[in-house]
Each structure stands twice: as structure tokens, then as C-alpha cells.
Amino acid sequence: MARAPPPVYEKFRDVQAEIERSGAAIFRDANGVESLVIHYPYSINYIHSYAEDSPFFLGLANGKLMGSKCTARRCGATFATPRGHCMRCGAATEWIDLPLRGKVHSWTTCHFGSEAFLKETPYNLALVEFEGIGSVMLVRLKDAVESDLYVGMPVEARFDPNPKYSITDVWFVPVR
Amino acid sequence: MVTGGVTKFAKAHPAMDFRLMVKRAYDYALKGIPNLTKDRIDGTRISYFSDHFSRQLKAASMVQDYLGMNPKGSVRIEWGGATGGECFQAAYEAVASGRMDVCLAAGYETMSRVATWKGNEFIALASDTNFDFPLGGFYTGYYALMVIRHIYQYLRLTRFAHIADEREAQRMAIAEGQRIMSLVSVKNHLNAMHNPYAQYPKQLTVDDVLNSEMISYPLTREQICTMSDGAAVAILCDERRAREFTDKPVRIIGVGTGTDTMRLADRPFGTVPLLPHEQTSDYEGLPYPGVHSFRAGRAAGIEAYRMAGITDPKKELDFIELHDAYASSEIQTYEDLGLCRYGEGYSFVERGDPFLKNIHYPFPTPNAGAIPVNPSGGLIACGHPVGATGLMQAVFAFWQLQGTIRKHFGDGTLQLKNPRRGAIHSHAGTGSSVTVSILERGFR
């Protein structure tokens, strides 16, 4: 016995909804061309190593922000976001403690986001500069709304008491 | 370059998979060039950005196969948002090195196979997944961070230097920046009204742009390109064969590439690499690139201009098709490519330099025609199927230099008068890699 084909829709939006419900739909375009569209999920669990950046993430769990300093005496470049080797001269870096206070170098409020973060919108992202450090750090800026934010705003770090070993273990808030 | 083809970019092409899209663009390119048959093509360079979108690894092999190109040589090219521009240059290199006489560059992306915000996530995975992505990885957010600093550097510290209240001065500067970015959006959408390949031709006012949905402050929906399905191809060959295929070939006289750190946060605060028409004194005390400018774009421009013998790009180029994924990055790119000095991007727009002379925009554009930027409508209005985008620019620039816009668009409004030289510019995530190619009319 012939099986009935999946339902036909002329709006792609309706096709998306249908495949989530039943797994398949037919899209008929403006030229009458019909295409079979199916639901096709995909998920992966990675065995992800932080490798040479591991001390940074372990540091977050202990309320520490660690940056890098080039060990070459003639260079000595410092980086707020850590890296194992210096981008200027190629020498190995050593770990340094960053101050827990800094200033907003730039900022934005995201009203939309990637699917993974849509439910968190609106959220603020900021690049934070630290006194005496040669580069900045990207962070989530909490406890502030769009109209509060400005370049130069003093901010300080907060740490998750239940660390997930992710960059989200640290965030910044305005200095009160 | 002897021919090219583009599919109409669309939100979704469910009736075509990536192979068929490329085939359509390829067939269009071969149409009307009887001497250029498949057997004359020595090999291909095929570009697409992300395996995630089609969940098909090594998809370029399937394009090669569908076009019947086996067993000729091919390489898949990927370099983020600059994928299409890199593919164009890879084909150029295959011919220039003597390895091939005729090379097909083909690119595509099918971004409609996932929901828009999932697509944004795939794109955001092209940022550092340890340090950047988990914070709320979102490319519009990254570009918003860049433009807030650009506005601070070039509007707050200049036009609004006299305002004593810091926060007030910054708000005024951002409002000014948003207004000027909206002029760019109006331009590109309006130009696209005459481009049948464009995904979003629109007649907008500055208020329409400003009042469209806020995506990442200060960038609104109409200041941002969207996801697309689409394909584009370009066929390149050596000069001798070019004459055999067409009496209107276009010469590639300069290629350049540049890169910068993957993480925005790692960008240094150094000095500006100068173009020939600039001086050290132009930029005293300017920390560069910081997060306000694209050093990779500057590096690519320097290399391409040097090869083409260009010393003052604004005077020596007739138009540019550049990577305006955001209205902000179009303005930042004017400066990187030396169309104006760093810091002059906003007044460059207000004076009207990048606008077309024969289109009536809903505001004054006194210098219109000085150097049209994105006459096609750019990414904002044409769409951005990543692996095809840089090749789409090549095709539009090629038709522009051939003087065949009317033939291909069915509307001659966007045809510049007798253009001799144009540039195309392809750009990846926060400016982590950029290509610039200079094209020149190769016939009298």
C-alpha cells in the first residue's frame, strides 16, 4: 500500500515547525518545485583539554585571574588573556596574577545571540583593560544595564563559587 | 578573469543543494563563451566556510564530482568570512605559477539548513572556543565591541571633545556613529534595488535603519548582513588564452592578504603600517590597531597596492566592492584601505564619497561618485553565503570593468562610466584574515 507523502507547505517557516513535530515535510517553492525536508539532529561530547592554558582555568576556581608575561628580558610583553608563548618574540611566557579590578575598554549589550545564549539575552560583553598589562580581556559584564555602561568604567571581577572550569567562572561587575 | 556567474542569493534555496547551486553559477559563466568548454579547464579551487552548515565534510569533492571535473586537480579553500576572496586568489596563484592555464574558482554556502540563531552559533565557533565563545559568542557582539571603541576613538575624542561630561559625550558620539552607519545601510540597500541578484534590495530611510531591531548595541538589524544560500564562480586563465575566450578580459594586477589575532582581546596597541600617501605624523599617539581597526585589512591593502603600483587608492581606483558584513566594518574598512585617513571614515560617508552619482539617496551626498563603494549593494543587501561572497564580489567587479552590468542585471543603473580599475575585499571574523585583489580592464 502506498504511503502518503509528508505534508506540503509553501512557507519555509512552516516546514521547520513540521519537521520538529513529525520529522519530515515537503516545501513547495514559488516555482512549484517540491523538496523533501527532514529533521536531522546532531550532538557531540568532546574530550576537551585546556592543555597549556589549564592553569588559567584552575586559577579561576580559586578566585585568581592569571595572565602571561614574556620571559625574554628584552621583551617582557604582558598579556591579559594568557598564552604559552609571546606573540612578539616567541619566547615562553610565565604566569602572572592580574589585578582583580580594571576599566572597560569597550562594551556592548547583546539583545540577540547564538542559539546557546539566546535565553540569556540581553547580556553585556566587555573588553577589560588592566593597569600595566599590554592587552585586554573579553568578559561578561553583569549587574549593569546598557544605559549604565561607558568606556573607562571601573569594574571588578567576581568568581563562581561552584566553578565549571569555563571562562564563565569569572565575570565583572561595576565597582560600587 | 574571463567569466563569472552568481546564483541569486536567498534566505533559503531548499530546492537546490550546494552542488546544484554551484552548477547553476558555473553554467551561467560558460554560457556565451563557446571556446571555453569543460575540457579547457585544468582544475578547480572550491570554497565553502563551514562543514557545520551542510553536515557534510569534504563537500568540495561533491561539487567537483557534480561538475564532472574528476580527475582534474582541486583544493578546498576555507578562511572564515574571507573564504571566497581566498579562493579567488588561490585560483589566481594556480594560473600565475604556471601550474594551470585555466582554473575554475567556485564557492558556495547553504546557511538555511539550520535556524538563524543556530547559524550564528556556528559562525561564533570561529572565535576562540576556550576564551571567547562561552561568554556569549556572537559575531554581531564582537563587531559591536569594535565599533564602540572606534566611535570612542574617532568621534568622542574629536567631534565631542568639548563635552565635559564623559558619559554624555560618549552617548552623543554613539548616536552620531549610529546615524552615520545608517547612511551606509541606506546606500547599500538602495544600490541593490538595481541588482537582481541581491537578497534584500530596499528603499530605507535613516530612521528605518535606526528604528530597526537592536541586535547588539549600537548595531541594528538593518546595519548587519544576514545568512544566505548562494554560489558564485569565476574562471581565471593566462593572458594568451584569455583573448581566445573573450574580447573583454579583466586583468588581476594585485593580490594581498593580511591576518590578525583570533582573539579580539589580543590585538596590540602599536603603530599604523603606512600606505604610500600617508605620513607618520598623520597618526601620532594613535594606539593601533587596538580593537577599533582591522590591521589585517591594512596589511592586505599594502600588499595588493604595492603589487598593482597604486600609491593613492582613492585616486587610482574607480570603485571597491568591500566586505560590509556590518555598516560599521564598511566605515572601518575605508580607513584600512586608505580611501581616507584613520579617523576620517565618518566624515567620508557624510561627504558622500562612497555613494553613486546617479542614485538619489534621501540625504545630501555632495561628493557622490568620488569612489563608489559597494555599488552592487554589498553583503548588507546582497547577502553573505560565506564561501560564495568573495567570488560574488569578483563577478560583480568583473562585469563592472567589462561594462556589462546592464546585460547581466537587466538594468544599467549601477554601471559606472568607463571604470578602469576596481578592488575587491574579503574579510573574516573580527578582521582575523582579509584579502584584497585589484582588477583592471584588460582591453581597450
Ligand SMILES: [Zn+2]
Ligand atoms: Zn616576548
